[in-house]
Every structure is written in structure tokens, then in C-alpha cells.
Amino acid sequence: MDRREFIQALCLATAGICVSGSVIQAGNDKRFITEARFYEKLSDNSIRCLICPRQCIVSPGGRGFCRVRENDDGKYFSLVYGRVCTYHIDPIEKKPLFHFLPGTTAFSIATAGCNLGCKFCQNWEISQQRPEDIDAVNLPPKKVAGVAEKYKCPTIAYTYNEPTIFFEFMVDCALEGKKKKIRSVMISAGYINKQPLLQLIKALDAIKIDLKGFRDDFYSQICLGSLKPVLDTIVTIKEHGRWLEIVNLVIPTLNDDPKDIEKMCKWIIDNVGDDVPIHFTRFYPTYKLKNLPVTPVASVEKARDIALSKGIKFAYVGNVPIGHPGESTYCPSCHKRIIDRWGYSIRSIRLKDGKCEYCGEPIPGIWS
Ligand code: SF4
Numbered sequence: 412m413d414r415r416e417f418i419q420a421l422c423l424a425t426a427g428i429c430v431s432g433s434v435i436q437a438g439n440d441k442r443f444i445t446e447a448r449f450y451e452k453l454s455d456n457s458i459r460c461l462i463c464p465r466q467c468i469v470s471p472g473g474r475g476f477c478r479v480r481e482n483d484d485g486k487y488f489s490l491v492y493g494r495v496c497t498y499h500i501d502p503i504e505k506k507p508l509f510h511f512l513p514g515t516t517a518f519s520i521a522t523a524g525c526n527l528g529c530k531f532c533q534n535w536e537i538s539q540q541r542p543e544d545i546d547a548v549n550l551p552p553k554k555v556a557g558v559a560e561k562y563k564c565p566t567i568a569y570t571y572n573e574p575t576i577f578f579e580f581m582v583d584c585a586l587e588g589k590k591k592k593i594r595s596v597m598i599s600a601g602y603i604n605k606q607p608l609l610q611l612i613k614a615l616d617a618i619k620i621d622l623k624g625f626r627d628d629f630y631s632q633i634c635l636g637s638l639k640p641v642l643d644t645i646v647t648i649k650e651h652g653r654w655l656e657i658v659n660l661v662i663p664t665l666n667d668d669p670k671d672i673e674k675m676c677k678w679i680i681d682n683v684g685d686d687v688p689i690h691f692t693r694f695y696p697t698y699k700l701k702n703l704p705v706t707p708v709a710s711v712e713k714a715r716d717i718a719l720s721k722g723i724k725f726a727y728v729g730n731v732p733i734g735h736p737g738e739s740t741y742c743p744s745c746h747k748r749i750i751d752r753w754g755y756s757i758r759s760i761r762l763k764d765g766k767c768e769y770c771g772e773p774i775p776g777i778w779s
Pocket of ligand 1: 477480525
């Protein structure tokens with residue numbers, strides 16, 4: 412083990428997880444290549460990728476926008492199958508998923524790459540990289556499920572970068588997890604085409620979607636994407652009965668107009684109902700938006716108030732000082748606090764068989 416490998420191994424050990432196998436240093440590595448499952452062949456050995464709305468047309472030798480899919484002479488390949496550059500055991504509350512096995516942990520994994528280009532990305536050091544430019548570990552799906560089992564995580568989370576770009580790897584991890592009764596959740600921007608989404612919905616147990624704003628110009632200028640496909644994804648997830656939570660990162664001056672937040676809440680109620688939890692979280696200056704201030708706590712509190720006043724039953728704030736009452740869950744009927752959160756910890760749960768312990772109101776979620 413050279414010095415670089417030693418330092419990385421030390422980092423992984425301090426993350427509290429030990430996986431056998433050596434660190435894969437940056438560089439090309441054929442082990443992580445698998446044929447893509449959604450693409451079509453065009454003339455001249457070009458292909459059209461069908462995973463996400465970009466529908467990249469890729470010439471032989473080229474890659475899609477997300478940097479992790481490559482055309483090899485008319486066949487299209489994912490380059491990140493098992494090439495895990497970040498992994499950690501996180502509280503499920505950190506995703507955030509508040510109505511899904513509260514107080515449990517998720518074995519959380521990521522690869523390089525992303526199909527968006529958000530200027531505020533917290534994880535740009537992995538999301539905006541090619542796989543060969545960052546170190547990784549070799550974690551094929553069986554091993555991912557095995558590590559989750561070893562560390563008693565009831566859930567595998569696909570998170571940190573955009574998981575739809577490692578679609579094949581994610582689906583296979585979820586299927587391996589199922590064999591061990593380990594659930595799978597995707598933490599995603601929802602920028603995906605319907606056919607791959609339908610396959611994912613079958614494999615996953617819950618999905619958290621970042622609804623990054625409610626204006627198309629915000630999506631095009633700040634995220635390099637578009638709003639409509641994300642809204643379609645949200646509706647499809649709900650229609651197919653998968654557990655869904657929505658997060659909106661509130662960024663000063665860019666997407667914090669109360670009128671837009673009102674419109675977003677109304678759209679949520681009209682299209683997926685009033686019982687889909689929504690989290691308004693604070694932005695911290697990073698990546699290409701270091702010029703903006705931190706979101707004031709009052710802004711996310713105001714967004715939560717708007718959501719509640721419009722009729723959303725479960726609205727939360729996030730990235731706020733520990734102990735904020737807006738991080739707890741309240742019964743929409745008797746208004747008592749039924750899940751008391753302290754940061755990522757749970758202080759008490761007043762639910763019995765999925766119902767409020769005080770008044771018997773059913774509380775939507777996956778509780779056991
Ligand atoms: S998944 Fe990647 S290659 Fe495929 S369409 Fe989206 S950005 Fe392009």
C-alpha cells in the first residue's frame with residue numbers, strides 16, 4: 412500500500428466502515444464497465460441514451476453529459492458499475508426521509524458523475540468528475556448488500572451524487588438488498604425518463620426528490636436542466652405508490668420568492684396530495700454560488716408556514732440550528748408532536764401501528 416492508498420484507507424476507517432478489498436486509484440479500469448440498459452443505436456455507430464431527458468446522442472468514443480456513459484463502437488456502457496467513490500453509514504433523517512423507518516441507518520453510496528450541473532452542488536467534487544479522475548473502491552452489488560447487512564443497516568441509500576446516472580448498478584444493488592430484506596431508497600433530482608423510472612420504482616422502497624425550484628428559468632440557468640421532467644417524475648412515483656418525500660433547497664434571491672413557493676405547494680397538493688412531506692432546507696454558499704449569503708432561518712420558516720397554510724400536512728425545515736421545532740412531526744389532526752427530532756436523532760416516537768398515539772389519526776409513511 413503506497414502513501415496515497417494508506418491515507419484513503421485511513422479516511423475510510425474513520426468513516427467507521429471496513430470493507431475488504433483495496434482502494435482503486437484514479438484511472439481507467441475495465442472492471443466497472445457494464446452495458447447500459449436504456450439506449451438506442453443510431454446510424455454511424457452513434458447511440459441515443461434513454462436514461463434521462465437529455466437523451467444525449469453520443470458518437471463512438473464519446474461520453475454523455477453525465478461523464479459516466481461511453482459509446483464503444485456502437486455499444487453503450489456505464490463506467491461506474493460498482494465503482495463507489497463515497498460511502499458512509501448515515502441516519503435516514505440525513506437524507507432527509509422523515510416518514511421512513513425513523514431512527515434507523517442507511518448504508519449510503521455514490522459514484523462520480525451527474526446529469527445536471529447545479530451551481531450550488533454540495534458534492535461537486537464527485538458529481539462533476541469523470542470516474543477515472545477520482546479514487547474509488549470496488550463494491551459490486553452483492554458486496555454493497557453484504558456491507559449493509561454486516562453493519563445492520565435496514566436500508567441502502569443511493570445518494571450524494573445523482574443516482575440515476577448509475578442506474579444499472581443501483582437496480583442490481585436494490586435487488587441484492589431485497590434478498591437480504593434490506594430496503595433501498597434513492598435520493599435524486601428526479602431528472603429521469605419514464606421507462607427507467609418505472610423499473611426503478613419496482614426495485615426501490617422510497618424516493619426523495621429535490622424539487623429545486625418552481626421556475627423553468629431557474630432550472631435552465633442554475634441547474635442546466637428543466638422543470639417539467641422533474642414534475643412528471645414526482646407524479647409517476649406517487650401514481651405507482653412508492654413512498655415519496657420532496658426537498659426544496661431555498662436559495663436567497665434565486666428561488667425564495669414566496670409566490671413561487673406558494674405555487675409549488677399548490678401544485679404538490681393538486682398533483683400528489685397534501686400528505687407528501689416537503690422539506691425546506693437552508694443553502695450554504697458553495698461551488699459556483701459562493702457570492703450568495705447563507706439562507707436565513709426565517710426564510711425556511713416562512714416557506715414552511717406557506718406550505719402549512721396552503722394545506723400541506725407535513726412541512727419541515729432543514730439545515731437549521733439543532734432542536735428547531737420545525738424538524739419534528741406533528742399530527743395533522745390533534746397537532747401533538749408525534750416524532751420528536753433533535754438534529755438527526757429521535758427523542759421519541761408517539762406512533763402505534765402507523766397511527767397517532769394520542770388521537771388515532773393514520774400518519775402516512777413506512778414505519779416498520
Ligand atoms: S444519463 Fe447521462 S448520457 Fe444518458 S441522457 Fe442523461 S446525461 Fe446523457
